[in-house]
Amino acid sequence: MGQILSGYYIYMFSLLLVFIALATILHLQFGVTGIANFGLSIFWGFGMYAFALLVLKLNIPFVLAVILATVLTGIIALVLGRFILNLDSQSVLVATLAFLVIIEVLITQEKWLTNGVMGIGPIPFPFDFGVYTKFVYFLIILLFTVALMLYAGKLHSAPYGRLLLSIQDNEPLAQSLGKPTFRQKIIFFTFTCALAGFFGAMAAPVYNFLFPKYLGAEVTFTLWIALILGSRKRLFGGLVGVLVTVGLFDVLLETVVPIPEQNAVILYNAKYFLYGLTLVLVLMFRPSGILGDKKRSINIRNTSKLEKKEG
Amino acid sequence: MKLQEKKLHLKNIMKSFGGRKVVDIKELAIGIDGIEGLIGPNGAGKTTLINLITHKLRMDHGQVFYYSNGKEIDISKKSFDEIARLGMVRTNQVIQDFQSLTIKDSLLLSLATPRYERFYSIFSEKKLRKSAEQEIEKYLDYFHFENPDGHALSAGEKKLLDIIRCLLLKPKVLLMDEPTSGLPQNQTDLVIALMRKKTREEGMSILIVEHNLDLIWGVSENVYFMAEGEILIEGPPDEVRKNKTVVKKYMGEGDA
Numbered sequence: 001m002g003q004i005l006s007g008y009y010i011y012m013f014s015l016l017l018v019f020i021a022l023a024t025i026l027h028l029q030f031g032v033t034g035i036a037n038f039g040l041s042i043f044w045g046f047g048m049y050a051f052a053l054l055v056l057k058l059n060i061p062f063v064l065a066v067i068l069a070t071v072l073t074g075i076i077a078l079v080l081g082r083f084i085l086n087l088d089s090q091s092v093l094v095a096t097l098a099f100l101v102i103i104e105v106l107i108t109q110e111k112w113l114t115n116g117v118m119g120i121g122p123i124p125f126p127f128d129f130g131v132y133t134k135f136v137y138f139l140i141i142l143l144f145t146v147a148l149m150l151y152a153g154k155l156h157s158a159p160y161g162r163l164l165l166s167i168q169d170n171e172p173l174a175q176s177l178g179k180p181t182f183r184q185k186i187i188f189f190t191f192t193c194a195l196a197g198f199f200g201a202m203a204a205p206v207y208n209f210l211f212p213k214y215l216g217a218e219v220t221f222t223l224w225i226a227l228i229l230g231s232r233k234r235l236f237g238g239l240v241g242v243l244v245t246v247g248l249f250d251v252l253l254e255t256v257v258p259i260p261e262q263n264a265v266i267l268y269n270a271k272y273f274l275y276g277l278t279l280v281l282v283l284m285f286r287p288s289g290i291l292g293d294k295k296r297s298i299n300i301r302n303t304s305k306l307e308k309k310e311g
Numbered sequence: 312m313k314l315q316e317k318k319l320h321l322k323n324i325m326k327s328f329g330g331r332k333v334v335d336i337k338e339l340a341i342g343i344d345g346i347e348g349l350i351g352p353n354g355a356g357k358t359t360l361i362n363l364i365t366h367k368l369r370m371d372h373g374q375v376f377y378y379s380n381g382k383e384i385d386i387s388k389k390s391f392d393e394i395a396r397l398g399m400v401r402t403n404q405v406i407q408d409f410q411s412l413t414i415k416d417s418l419l420l421s422l423a424t425p426r427y428e429r430f431y432s433i434f435s436e437k438k439l440r441k442s443a444e445q446e447i448e449k450y451l452d453y454f455h456f457e458n459p460d461g462h463a464l465s466a467g468e469k470k471l472l473d474i475i476r477c478l479l480l481k482p483k484v485l486l487m488d489e490p491t492s493g494l495p496q497n498q499t500d501l502v503i504a505l506m507r508k509k510t511r512e513e514g515m516s517i518l519i520v521e522h523n524l525d526l527i528w529g530v531s532e533n534v535y536f537m538a539e540g541e542i543l544i545e546g547p548p549d550e551v552r553k554n555k556t557v558v559k560k561y562m563g564e565g566d567a
Contacts, residue, residue, distance in 0.1 A: 159427035178395035
């Protein structure tokens with residue numbers, strides 16, 4: 001029992017949770033508000049590296065470091081958002097992707113700070129419960145992931161969610177009703193990117209050693225594929241998508257299928273092939289995702305439930 | 312009509328697209344407590360003028376002053392949404408809708424004040440619905456919608472929805488760009504009756520841009536005739552109607 005709780009499984013499940021959280025954040029940004037953030041993984045990675053550097057170089061205690069990393073990520077998002085969020089969505093996509101590449105190169109190149117591709121670490125857990133340490137940490141991540149899902153679910157039926165949807169649907173019309181759409185987009189982008197930074201900081205001890213490849217474009221692509229697979233408009237779209245991609249191909253394939261060691265590289269490459277194949281199949285047969293309706297549908301608010309409660 | 316009693320003063324407004332002057336107005340005051348009409352041939356710059364006033368389009372130069380509660384506000388530098396919050400709202404000529412919002416949602420969006428729209432206030436839905444219920448019901452009873460909990464389906468429903476969304480904001484100045492085009496006659500009558508009521512009871516100023524001239528002569532107290540980017544004639548409907556320029560440039564000799 002102790003072996004399972006401290007070993008590979010708990011490591012994989014912790015990461016799975018973090019990815020579910022990230023995909024849900026992407027759902028909030030892209031599925032609800034319509035911000036095509038192709039740089040999500042860099043905000044996550046920024047939080048992760050900021051946290052690691054604060055802990056390792058400045059010996060700042062865990063909780064404070066998490067908070068600082070979150071706030072720093074938020075500030076970065078605020079500055080970036082101020083410049084790009086009034087552009088159309090294609091431009092936002094390119095700008096965030098460019099931003100991702102810039103930060104990724106910086107983290108790889110500035111070896112004096114980040115140790116480049118050699119990675120930095122080890123990042124300690126904030127507490128020590130012997131073999132249960134990783135398990136308790138997993139539970140904490142679970143708690144925050146569930147909290148995020150609850151927030152997202154509540155947002156769907158809140159006035160703010162309605163505002164975000166209206167921005168996605170028809171921004172000029174929302175403006176004509178007196179909604180400060182640009183400011184709201186900046187606020188929400190900052191908040192959700194800071195959340196990504198928070199989960200990055202939380203993920204750092206799970207990884208133990210950090211490498212630039214953890215925050216590259218590949219990660220963003222994986223998240224996008226996951227969200228579109230699951231359905232970008234649905235609350236559980238990110239969750240289902242991550243389970244189907246990362247869960248199925250990374251965790252299940254790597255642990256269950258016995259592959260001779262000399263062929264292990266094939267599996268790594270096959271993974272992206274399988275992602276792509278799944279995406280093509282899903283888009284062919286369910287264009288709005290696994291959880292989406294069979295036809296392209298646009299309605300994600302379930303008002304009938306609220307009506308019943310009141311009646 | 313004295314200048315001071317109007318809510319909007321426009322000075323030296325200019326807008327050109329690719330060298331062609333679309334709107335060029337030296338001085339104009341609009342916004343009496345009542346309904347005004349803006350008429351003119353296609354391409355006269357009527358919609359552009361509304362877009363310039365509400366700042367949906369940026370003007371090349373010029374100033375717009377807005378009078379509210381005895382204060383003079385220069386709105387030429389204010390943003391589109393800020394102007395709407397100051398009490399000047401517009402309805403759209405081309406049908407505009409939020410495709411993922413139902414009719415009720417759309418109306419609730421319009422009624423939600425900034426107090427409700429913060430990313431952390433996720434438990435305020437019930438409160439909003441409670442405070443908004445009466446007002447929304449009033450409009451939903453007045454105009455008949457097939458299914459208020461569903462999406463607006465027909466063009467007419469979307470057009471009505473656009474108007475109701477604006478009215479829920481309780482504007483002081485309402486600019487309506489062809490409000491009745493695409494509406495059946497009975498709905499048009501309902502809209503007009505409501506407009507009259509609003510101007511009488513709430514002191515709202517309404518400017519209607521229309522091609523349906525019978526409607527303009529019937530409802531407006533003051534009519535502006537616009538052609539080639541300029542306001543050529545202003546006056547009571549009876550005068551404008553008989554004016555030679557208007558007849559020649561717009562209505563055609565036979566109709567006078």
